[in-house]
Amino acid sequence: MLEKETKIFEEKLPDLVKTDLGKFVLVKEDKIVGVFAAIVDALSYGYEKFEDQPFFVRQVSLSQQPLDFANNYHFY
Numbered sequence: 001m002l003e004k005e006t007k008i009f010e011e012k013l014p015d016l017v018k019t020d021l022g023k024f025v026l027v028k029e030d031k032i033v034g035v036f037a038a039i040v041d042a043l044s045y046g047y048e049k050f051e052d053q054p055f056f057v058r059q060v061s062l063s064q065q066p067l068d069f070a071n072n073y074h075f076y
Helices: 003-020 039-050
Strands: 024-028 031-036 056-059
Touching (some): 003 056, 024 039, 039 056
Antiparallel strands (some): 024 031
16 A cells, blocks of 8 residues: 555655755645645645545655655445
8 A cells, every 4th residue: 555655755765855854845646736734734735635545644744754644534
């Protein structure tokens, strides 16, 4: 899951480190949707725009550490 988004992030990371170090990148499918100063802003935008669809958010840093988030949607 999110392999395409991970690949896009990793491909763009060298440029992102130069311009957006410390910020949070939101990726959906094969494009960067936005760059945000705070993780809450990236996640809020992702939930608003994509609702129950998966999306990728990662902080731009020199060493990457995976973070896991689950959306707050419940399906019955």
